[in-house]
Amino acid sequence: MQTANLIIVLLAMVGIAYYMGRGRSFALAKPLGGIRHLNSLPFYYGAQTAIWCCVPSLILLALWALFDEPIITNVVLSGLPEAIQPQTVADQNLLLNRIENIASGALAAGADEQALSAAADRLNGLRETAQWVLTAAILSLAVLGGLWGWRRVSPKLKARNQVEVVFKSTLLACACIAILTTLGIVFSVVFETIRFFSFDEVTITGFIFGTEWSPQIAIRADQAGASGSFGAVPLFVGTLLISFIAMVVAVPVGLMSAIYLAEYANPRVRSTAKPLLEILAGIPTVVYGFFAALTVAPFLRELGESMGLDVSSESALAAGGVMGIMIIPFVSSLADDVITAVPQSMRDGSLGLGATKSETIKKVIFPAALPGIVGGVMLAVSRAIGETMIVVMAAGLAANMTANPLDTVTTVTVQIVTLLIGDQEFDSPKTLAAFALGLMLFVVTLLLNLFALRTVKKYREQYD
Amino acid sequence: MTSIATEQAGEMLISKTERTESQVVRDIEHGETVGEPLMEDAKMSVRNTDVFYGDKQAIFGVDLDIGKNQVIAMIGPSGCGKSTFLRCLNRMNDTVEGCRVSGELTLDGSDIYSKKMDVVALRARIGMVFQKPNPFPKSIYDNVAYGPRLHGLASRRGELDEIVENSLRRASLWDEVKDRLHSPGTGLSGGQQQRLCIARAIAVSPEVILMDEPCSALDPIATARIEELIAELRENYTIAIVTHSMQQAARVSQRTAYFHLGHLVEVNDTEKVFTSPEHELTEAYITGRFG
Numbered sequence: 173m174q175t176a177n178l179i180i181v182l183l184a185m186v187g188i189a190y191y192m193g194r195g196r197s198f199a200l201a202k203p204l205g206g207i208r209h210l211n212s213l214p215f216y217y218g219a220q221t222a223i224w225c226c227v228p229s230l231i232l233l234a235l236w237a238l239f240d241e242p243i244i245t246n247v248v249l250s251g252l253p254e255a256i257q258p259q260t261v262a263d264q265n266l267l268l269n270r271i272e273n274i275a276s277g278a279l280a281a282g283a284d285e286q287a288l289s290a291a292a293d294r295l296n297g298l299r300e301t302a303q304w305v306l307t308a309a310i311l312s313l314a315v316l317g318g319l320w321g322w323r324r325v326s327p328k329l330k331a332r333n334q335v336e337v338v339f340k341s342t343l344l345a346c347a348c349i350a351i352l353t354t355l356g357i358v359f360s361v362v363f364e365t366i367r368f369f370s371f372d373e374v375t376i377t378g379f380i381f382g383t384e385w386s387p388q389i390a391i392r393a394d395q396a397g398a399s400g401s402f403g404a405v406p407l408f409v410g411t412l413l414i415s416f417i418a419m420v421v422a423v424p425v426g427l428m429s430a431i432y433l434a435e436y437a438n439p440r441v442r443s444t445a446k447p448l449l450e451i452l453a454g455i456p457t458v459v460y461g462f463f464a465a466l467t468v469a470p471f472l473r474e475l476g477e478s479m480g481l482d483v484s485s486e487s488a489l490a491a492g493g494v495m496g497i498m499i500i501p502f503v504s505s506l507a508d509d510v511i512t513a514v515p516q517s518m519r520d521g522s523l524g525l526g527a528t529k530s531e532t533i534k535k536v537i538f539p540a541a542l543p544g545i546v547g548g549v550m551l552a553v554s555r556a557i558g559e560t561m562i563v564v565m566a567a568g569l570a571a572n573m574t575a576n577p578l579d580t581v582t583t584v585t586v587q588i589v590t591l592l593i594g595d596q597e598f599d600s601p602k603t604l605a606a607f608a609l610g611l612m613l614f615v616v617t618l619l620l621n622l623f624a625l626r627t628v629k630k631y632r633e634q635y636d
Numbered sequence: 637m638t639s640i641a642t643e644q645a646g647e648m649l650i651s652k653t654e655r656t657e658s659q660v661v662r663d664i665e666h667g668e669t670v671g672e673p674l675m676e677d678a679k680m681s682v683r684n685t686d687v688f689y690g691d692k693q694a695i696f697g698v699d700l701d702i703g704k705n706q707v708i709a710m711i712g713p714s715g716c717g718k719s720t721f722l723r724c725l726n727r728m729n730d731t732v733e734g735c736r737v738s739g740e741l742t743l744d745g746s747d748i749y750s751k752k753m754d755v756v757a758l759r760a761r762i763g764m765v766f767q768k769p770n771p772f773p774k775s776i777y778d779n780v781a782y783g784p785r786l787h788g789l790a791s792r793r794g795e796l797d798e799i800v801e802n803s804l805r806r807a808s809l810w811d812e813v814k815d816r817l818h819s820p821g822t823g824l825s826g827g828q829q830q831r832l833c834i835a836r837a838i839a840v841s842p843e844v845i846l847m848d849e850p851c852s853a854l855d856p857i858a859t860a861r862i863e864e865l866i867a868e869l870r871e872n873y874t875i876a877i878v879t880h881s882m883q884q885a886a887r888v889s890q891r892t893a894y895f896h897l898g899h900l901v902e903v904n905d906t907e908k909v910f911t912s913p914e915h916e917l918t919e920a921y922i923t924g925r926f927g
């Protein structure tokens with residue numbers, strides 16, 4: 173039976189086990205005088221039986237899936253005649269691939285490859301047997317488990333506690349998946365970063381403090397070209413410049429619109445304006461990228477020219493400004509939430525002392541909401557630093573170290589993209605530099621988030 | 637006026653036993669306030685005032701005078717409109733969505749609800765202490781200094797310090813907090829917070845103080861302190877207090893107003909209300925038959 177079908181059958185059996193366990197608990201309860209006399213509700217007895225039915229079989233299925241292939245291929249390989257036994261890992265993979273293809277019929281075995289076609293037959297045979305064994309094992313384990321669970325049902329059995337334990341473990345396992353994935357990502361980036369730093373051209377200090385970024389290196393040994401220099405400072409300066417411009421746009425506009433929506437707007441305006449503002453957050457960043465590159469940047473250039481300023485066609489100002497617009501709903505909706513969370517009694521207290529509405533906002537509501545607002549702004553900063561698409565389209569590639577918003581700059585994320593889409597070998601410093609940049613970006617945003625959390629904790633003003 | 641009311645009350649007393657409560661309720665919808673709602677030389681006067689929340693009417697045609705340097709207690713069953721009425725007096729109802737107030741309300745003879753009235757200045761003259769303590773999430777000092785700073789009552793730091801100390805002393809909180817003026821006001825106990833709110837209200841030297849169940853969350857000791865404070869404040873201020881405690885009303889007030897379902901049923905000297913109430917509803921309430 174196919175594994176998919178097997179799982180469907182297993183599910184059906186689990187359902188049956190549930191009803192049988194539940195039924196047995198009812199049957200047992202009857203002579204005692206009702207389910208009051210059971211330790212747990214019938215649902216828990218059913219669930220307990222279902223768990224016994226499915227968990228052991230699922231574990232077996234998982235183990236099988238892990239070890240099935242390696243064992244079979246090992247058997248097939250060891251059955252090959254001495255003469256064609258592979259010597260290296262690469263050879264072995266090639267050979268296995270070939271056998272695989274012959275087995276699936278995609279390739280015909282050559283006339284001189286008797287041994288291979290025999291191996292292919294063997295592979296097919298083994299697989300078929302394995303599948304049968306698996307089916308039999310799973311189904312009988314499910315039946316046995318279900319029966320065991322069913323037999324265990326008794327008025328004294330603490331089924332509720334056991335089911336709760338299983339439920340808790342499932343939740344824990346899910347939480348672990350998220351954490352382990354994060355760890356996995358971090359480790360793979362760290363690993364590639366270490367490889368990057370093991371090249372002669374790069375040093376850690378040179379990377380972190382170097383002020384020149386030109387990752388072009390000679391592809392062939394005889395090629396005349398730059399030796400490449402990997403100083404990340406200009407990239408971070410560019411990232412910070414663009415993020416700063418974005419925040420200069422997003423924070424005031426976002427905050428003020430939040431204050432308007434939360435404090436002044438009547439409910440009708442609020443209920444239409446808030447979703448409209450949040451639509452801004454739903455626009456794909458590529459579209460913002462178009463807008464920045466095709467509308468805002470040329471406009472700024474013309475404007476600059478008419479004022480006698482030298483604006484490059486891909487300016488930090490255009491990218492940062494558009495990014496700021498993209499972040500507005502981020503800031504405003506978080507700020508709106510924290511402002512509306514300030515209790516009405518605070519407003520009443522202030523108004524009752526003869527404060528005007530704006531005085532109340534300035535002196536009571538804003539300070540009370542500040543921790544939440546700071547948190548929101550910090551999140552927005554992380555977002556701006558990590559934003560890629562807009563800057564790829566509108567910020568340019570020149571790694572200038574400048575604080576002039578009219579100049580063209582490049583950012584960490586843009587460089588990661590360009591490094592990885594080049595046709596370089598994967599293990600060249602140029603490609604691996606992307607991982608080092610990614611790691612550094614990760615660390616920077618992590619630090620920012622930690623800082624934000626601490627600020628929020630420190631300045632949290634409590635109100636009840 | 638008084639004679640009619642007495643007559644009416646007398647009539648009601650006769651048939652008291654036979655009538656159900658719903659009949660009594662129908663009665664008050666037509667009846668006038670008994671007792672002495674009006675007086676000479678009032679600090680605030682309220683005439684023919686209705687309050688609506690949307691379509692729902694919460695206060696029905698109330699006439700009432702609030703005397704200078706007096707404490708008037710407002711009692712009545714839950715939901716009868718005491719808070720609503722109190723909030724009309726300093727226009728706090730303006731902040732409630734859909735709330736509408738009609739009638740004539742005056743402070744020292746000038747109309748509170750006229751277009752020319754500056755709400756902000758009005759609320760500085762009529763302070764309010766809320767049912768639930770609501771100190772700002774600021775230091776104790778800043779809480780008390782909030783109003784004076786707002787209205788520029790102190791030109792120097794020293795003056796401000798003086799106002800703060802004075803207000804805290806009068807709210808009998810000074811001794812407890814003088815060493816931690818700069819720690820947050822929200823870190824105080826419930827009773828201390830309520831006294832802080834009272835200090836905050838008197839720091840701007842209002843002429844009238846409205847208190848909405850100021851002691852509902854307090855222990856007997858803190859309650860006694862606040863009652864002492866009210867007695868002392870009366871010398872300079874006019875006070876309107878909402879309370880659910882008859883004893884408290886009897887202890888602190890000179891006049892008592894009894895509200896029932898949005899109607900002002902009876903207003904009399906406190907002693908009279910608690911010894912020989914004129915209206916049967918008042919009597920029923922203070923003897924604990926309902927409410």
Ligand SMILES: Nc1ncnc2c1ncn2[C@@H]1O[C@H](COP(=O)(O)OP(=O)(O)OP(=O)(O)O)[C@@H](O)[C@H]1O
Pocket residue numbers: 689692694712713714715716717718719720721732
């Ligand atoms: N914001 C509001 N919107 C609509 N109706 C309200 C509002 N506030 C109060 N009401 C209604 O007005 C009536 C009077 O309420 P109010 O709060 O004045 O009662 P109260 O006498 O203070 O009661 P309590 O003693 O329980 O505090 C009640 O029926 C209440 O449901």
Ligand SMILES: [Mg+2]
Pocket residue numbers: 718719720767848
């Ligand atoms: Mg109330």
